[in-house]
Amino acid sequence: MTAIAPAGEVVTFRVGDQWFGVDVMDVQEVIGHLRIARVPLAAPGIAGFLNLRGQIVTAIDVHQRLEISRHASESSMNVVVRDGDELFALVVDEVGDVAAVSPETLDPAPASLRGAWARACTGVVRMDQGLLAIIDVTRLLNEPNTRP
Amino acid sequence: MDDLLKDFLAESAENLAQLDQDVVELERDPSNASLLNSIFRAIHTIKGTCGFLSLPRLETVSHTAESVLDRLRKGALKAEPDVISDILRAVDVIKAILAGLAANQTEPAGDDSLLITLLEQWLGPDAPRHAIGIGPAAIANATPESATPPDALPTTEGSPALIAEPVATAPSSIRVSVKLLDALMNLAGELVLSRNQLLEMSSRQEDSPFAPPVQQLSRITAELQGAVMKTRMQPVGSAWSKLPRIVRDIARETGKKIELDMKGAATELDRQLVQALQDPLTHMVRNSADHGIESPDVRRAAGKPPVGRIVLNAYHEAGHVIVEVTDDGKGINAAEMRRIAIERGLVSKEAAQAMSDCQVLRFVFEPGFSTAASVTHISGRGVGMDVVRSNIERVGGAVDLQSVGGQGCTIRVRLPLTLAIVSSLIVSARGEMFAFPQASVLELIRLSDDQLARFDVLHDVRLFRLRDDLVPVVTLGDALDLPADERGGVTTLVICQAGASRFGIIVDDVVDTQEIVVKPVGRLIRAVGCYAGCTILGDGRVVMIIDPAALAARTGTQTNTVAKVETPAPVPAAKPSDSLLLFGVGENAVQAVPLSSVARLEEIPSDSIEYAGGQPVVQYRGFLLPLMLASPAVTFTSGRSNSVIVFNEGTTSFGIAVSEIRDIVDEIVNLELASTRPGVLGTAVIAGAATEVLDVSYYMERARRGSVS
Numbered sequence: 018m019t020a021i022a023p024a025g026e027v028v029t030f031r032v033g034d035q036w037f038g039v040d041v042m043d044v045q046e047v048i049g050h051l052r053i054a055r056v057p058l059a060a061p062g063i064a065g066f067l068n069l070r071g072q073i074v075t076a077i078d079v080h081q082r083l084e085i086s087r088h089a090s091e092s093s094m095n096v097v098v099r100d101g102d103e104l105f106a107l108v109v110d111e112v113g114d115v116a117a118v119s120p121e122t123l124d125p126a127p128a129s130l131r132g133a134w135a136r137a138c139t140g141v142v143r144m145d146q147g148l149l150a151i152i153d154v155t156r157l158l159n160e161p162n163t164r165p
Numbered sequence: 166m167d168d169l170l171k172d173f174l175a176e177s178a179e180n181l182a183q184l185d186q187d188v189v190e191l192e193r194d195p196s197n198a199s200l201l202n203s204i205f206r207a208i209h210t211i212k213g214t215c216g217f218l219s220l221p222r223l224e225t226v227s228h229t230a231e232s233v234l235d236r237l238r239k240g241a242l243k244a245e246p247d248v249i250s251d252i253l254r255a256v257d258v259i260k261a262i263l264a265g266l267a268a269n270q271t272e273p274a275g276d277d278s279l280l281i282t283l284l285e286q287w288l289g290p291d292a293p294r295h296a297i298g299i300g301p302a303a304i305a306n307a308t309p310e311s312a313t314p315p316d317a318l319p320t321t322e323g324s325p326a327l328i329a330e331p332v333a334t335a336p337s338s339i340r341v342s343v344k345l346l347d348a349l350m351n352l353a354g355e356l357v358l359s360r361n362q363l364l365e366m367s368s369r370q371e372d373s374p375f376a377p378p379v380q381q382l383s384r385i386t387a388e389l390q391g392a393v394m395k396t397r398m399q400p401v402g403s404a405w406s407k408l409p410r411i412v413r414d415i416a417r418e419t420g421k422k423i424e425l426d427m428k429g430a431a432t433e434l435d436r437q438l439v440q441a442l443q444d445p446l447t448h449m450v451r452n453s454a455d456h457g458i459e460s461p462d463v464r465r466a467a468g469k470p471p472v473g474r475i476v477l478n479a480y481h482e483a484g485h486v487i488v489e490v491t492d493d494g495k496g497i498n499a500a501e502m503r504r505i506a507i508e509r510g511l512v513s514k515e516a517a518q519a520m521s522d523c524q525v526l527r528f529v530f531e532p533g534f535s536t537a538a539s540v541t542h543i544s545g546r547g548v549g550m551d552v553v554r555s556n557i558e559r560v561g562g563a564v565d566l567q568s569v570g571g572q573g574c575t576i577r578v579r580l581p582l583t584l585a586i587v588s589s590l591i592v593s594a595r596g597e598m599f600a601f602p603q604a605s606v607l608e609l610i611r612l613s614d615d616q617l618a619r620f621d622v623l624h625d626v627r628l629f630r631l632r633d634d635l636v637p638v639v640t641l642g643d644a645l646d647l648p649a650d651e652r653g654g655v656t657t658l659v660i661c662q663a664g665a666s667r668f669g670i671i672v673d674d675v676v677d678t679q680e681i682v683v684k685p686v687g688r689l690i691r692a693v694g695c696y697a698g699c700t701i702l703g704d705g706r707v708v709m710i711i712d713p714a715a716l717a718a719r720t721g722t723q724t725n726t727v728a729k730v731e732t733p734a735p736v737p738a739a740k741p742s743d744s745l746l747l748f749g750v751g752e753n754a755v756q757a758v759p760l761s762s763v764a765r766l767e768e769i770p771s772d773s774i775e776y777a778g779g780q781p782v783v784q785y786r787g788f789l790l791p792l793m794l795a796s797p798a799v800t801f802t803s804g805r806s807n808s809v810i811v812f813n814e815g816t817t818s819f820g821i822a823v824s825e826i827r828d829i830v831d832e833i834v835n836l837e838l839a840s841t842r843p844g845v846l847g848t849a850v851i852a853g854a855a856t857e858v859l860d861v862s863y864y865m866e867r868a869r870r871g872s873v874s
Contacts, residue, residue: 052705055597056690058646071701075690
């Protein structure tokens with residue numbers, strides 16, 4: 018499970034009805050809604066650019082990346098993650114707590130996952146409220162940019 | 166002071182500061198090979214450069230010290246205190262000479278024979294003495310007072326003859342990591358944005374008490390930003406300073422006469438780019454001097470002035486810096502290149518024959534390709550044009566080469582300006598804002614709706630009549646796949662220049678002009694290719710910067726498909742891989758003409774065609790343009806306009822009437838059937854159809870005769 022640091026903490030966020038977790042070490046900050054500048058011709062899954070205090074951040078539309086249908090009138094939040102030297106914002110519906118993940122509660126990703134899920138999801142945590150899908154940030158970002 | 170000397174002194178001062186410590190450290194740890202290597206390198210660098218600057222005294226001392234160090238390095242000598250002392254003495258003398266150089270720009274006088282003797286005792290009995298030029302004259306001129314007998318050896322702390330005053334090499338410049346400069350750049354950029362917001366707010370309030378301090382803040386911010394920018398910018402000339410010397414040396418060695426002309430040395434670009442440019446540029450200039458320029462005799466025989474010229478030219482173009490190296494030497498023979506390329510298996514014979522000369526010339530950038538018949542010691546050290554290209558491409562640049570055999574060669578390097586602040590034009594298209602680098606914008610033209618509807622269309626390409634030019638046009642919104650929105654009224658045509666080509670981009674409106682900080686786009690967006698970067702406007706909005714050249718390439722709007730009138734095009738016969746203009750004559754027949762010979766395409770109403778002596782003419786820009794028919798099958802139909810291809814050479818212009826303009830194709834022409842009638846070169850298969858190729862020179866001749874009579 019390379020997706021989680023030894024401390025085993027993940028930042029949780031919700032997209033659609035699904036809760037996800039990304040390694041707390043990959044996350045720089047969580048910010049509220051920011052205006053996203055659309056980038057014409059950009060691959061699907063790229064929402065555009067946002068201006069994070071003068072720094073250009075590529076915003077990733079997690080709905081589109083993971084093929085999750087969007088509820089209308091939902092306000093968005095940004096989980097700013099660092100990958101290499103670059104910052105990316107994961108545009109999500111809601112950000113939850115930082116959750117500790119112990120090895121006992123962590124299961125490998127089900128082999129039956131397909132597509133982007135199979136590539137990005139590295140494990141599943143059983144929580145009281147449901148399942149938390151652990152996402153590898155780098156893999157999510159490098160998801161092949163296929164046009165639908 | 167000479168730039169070369171200045172660089173040398175700055176570099177040496179740094180080296181020497183470390184050298185003292187290293188030598189002392191070596192005494193403590195004589196087996197430390199890496200330490201020894203670093204000392205050797207430092208001395209070696211000094212020796213190497215002073216040969217260049219012709220500093221014989223410094224050269225002799227450093228050379229001898231280097232020889233001793235070499236023996237140490239090879240283990241022939243042990244790093245004993247005596248040796249170390251002597252090396253330290255040499256270091257001190259080197260410092261003294263450098264200090265003298267810094268003060269007077271000339272090597273201070275002095276006698277080092279004692280030091281040399283001291284050093285040479287470590288070289289072993291059979292080592293060559295005075296391996297490099299300490300001439301007998303230098304020894305004879307030794308001043309008596311400095312010729313201390315060997316038994317009164319000065320200690321390192323002693324003798325004024327050997328030891329200089331403690332050299333004040335307190336550096337006037339320091340090294341700062343580029344990362345820190347980048348951070349400063351970003352901060353300054355952010356400050357500018359905050360300033361812009363403040364300015365906007367304070368301008369909304371009249372008599373705001375904040376107005377004066379905000380003005381002050383604004384001014385200081387601008388200055389700060391300028392200064393921070395400057396820390397990263399260097400004139401491109403600093404990469405050139407060593408070139409005159411190199412060219413002179415090559416000229417002397419090869420008996421050539423070469424003049425080096427440097428233009429635009431003040432053109433500034435990012436420091437890293439200047440550095441990245443230095444080696445490739447040196448290599449290109451060396452190539453030009455060594456392989457390009459011929460000897461005076463050969464030049465005279467070829468009818469050229471005996472003095473060869475190499476021109477360096479740097480300038481800004483479309484948000485890029487262009488550096489050109491042009492020589493008027495023998496150029497590169499495309500046929501020869503083709504032969505070598507086939508010989509080395511870089512390309513099949515068939516493919517090579519099908520390639521245009523331009524494409525063939527690009528083989529010089531392939532690894533392992535050298536056209537130099539003999540590898541001289543000046544060039545040809547295994548660093549070829551392929552390395553030039555990869556070095557340039559590593560910093561996001563591009564390099565291209567043009568050459569006419571016998572007439573010289575031009576290498577064009579295009580470098581990006583990613584870190585620069587550029588002035589830009591902010592435009593809107595379908596509700597979105599975009600920035601154009603101001604440097605690539607030639608002019609703006611307001612278009613009314615009916616002008617918009619009246620573009621000429623050639624094949625699928627819309628063309629705009631810009632005075633004497635036909636300029637291909639794209640709509641920004643279409644090119645970027647923006648969802649269409651219905652809006653009428655005026656639109657604006659932005660005429661852009663990218664490289665040699667011109668084209669128009671239709672936008673909805675021009676919003677503003679602004680100085681913007683170009684920020685690189687993230688890796689996921691870079692793949693799109695038509696953005697030069699992005700920027701943040703005063704209101705915090707992120708706006709993409711359009712790279713007009715890339716946009717044009719994306720939409721296929723290259724203007725080498727359109728000929729110009731200003732440069733009277735010569736009228737060549739169809740050559741391999743020309744762009745060809747296809748036109749219909751009569752019902753089904755198609756003819757072609759090399760596009761390069763076409764001056765303009767006109768639609769001429771039949772009513773305006775007059776007849777003079779049986780010859781149809783049309784009043785065209787104040788003179789009479791004779792019209793000829795491409796084929797008897799072409800007729801002027803009254804009440805309709807007629808397609809006319811206008812040709813122009815020198816003072817002769819004429820039009821050829823055709824039935825319709827069909828297409829422009831890039832194709833290799835193989836004439837398969839010889840001509841059966843005058844005015845036609847022959848028949849070839851073009852775009853899958855039998856096509857007659859027009860003999861322009863035939864019509865040109867007819868037009869000339871007509872104009873004489």
